[in-house]
Amino acid sequence: MSRLLIAALRHAGYEVEVASALRAYMSEPSVNALSSLAERACAEIARLEREWQASGPPDLWFTYHPYYKAPDLIGPALCGRFNIPYITAEASYAGKRDIDGWAPAQRKVIAGVSAATVNLCFTGRDRDGLARAAPDAVFDDLRPFIDTAPFTDEPKRTPKQRLVTVAMMRHGDKLESFTRLAAALDLMTDHPLWHLTIIGDGPAKREIRALFERFDPKSIAWAGEIASEKIAKFLYDADLYVWPGCREAYGLAYLEAEAAGLPVIAQNTAGVPEVVRDGETGMLTPDGDAAAYAGAILGLLADPARRNCMSKAARSFVLEERSLSVASARLQSILEQRLRR
DSSP: OHHHHHHHHHHTTOOOOOOOOOOOOOSSOOHHHHHHHHHHHHHHHHHHHHHHHHHOOOSOEEEEOOBTTBOOSSHHHHHHHHTOOEEEESOOOOGGGGGGTTHHHHHHHHHHHHHOSEEEESSHHHHHHHHHHOTTOOEEEOOOOBOOGGGOSOOOOOOOOEEEEEOOOOTTHHHHHHHHHHHHHHTTTTOTTOEEEEEOOOTTHHHHHHHTTTSOGGGEEEEEOOOGGGHHHHHHTOSEEEOOOTTOSOOHHHHHHHHTTOOEEEESOTTGGGTOOBTTTEEEEOTTOHHHHHHHHHHHHTOHHHHHHHHHHHHHHHHHHSBHHHHHHHHHHHHHHHHTO
């Protein structure tokens, strides 16, 4: 997403420079970790101050995704000292994390959000959470988007009962989504014609492969890690995109699937409804309901007319509303409006 934001800013005519390579990430909540990050941030602030005093400051500072594990400890301080606008995109706040020991880091996030010229929110869920913690902050909506260049070809499908999913094979939420997908497929063994291609790799590969060992090997294809520019071909060759999406912030993979004209089957959870329109570009089933998920897959596989209707709606949704060019125009409009004030 950060690369897409840089592309959108450049598309809008901005010159973008990565100001700091500091990795502002803490794996565990601790005073020592935050203190160490603050020390390194102070060194970066001093370095950038020297550079800007010599060459002049930028027109604005843009920070992507400050949250409890990665607060921005550089931008707000520099923007205050040099009197330049401070912008955030996809900042987030979760009150429950305060009781996990992350309260000091979250206070840093909210201080930055409160001081920002504007905070760009990708989901209503994020905006609501931030607004409760920083009621006087300024917000604008910038919905998740993708570069649609790899999806210019019109889909030409003949029904093959082919399913596809693309996901990192990590422990935690990703493994849970694979577990739920396997549970749903388990309820479809009386319908043996389906075929699933799984694209992705990662440290949980062994556990994930074990989840699907009970199925006919001819029903599962393991494609491994695929270069991003080659994924479109796999999407064009499928009939449905299946990924439960446990606690997904939103999921750019859903938008890529829809751009290829693939109806999506996902769970109605977290930020997924921001990128999948239930009953229009796909189907959202109740969180954790394997029977409903399996039923949604089988229902669409058995209904090519409805699948074709959803395919067209999915493609139109992304190309007309969630493309890089659309997002760039929206971003430019927001910044011009906010920076004039």
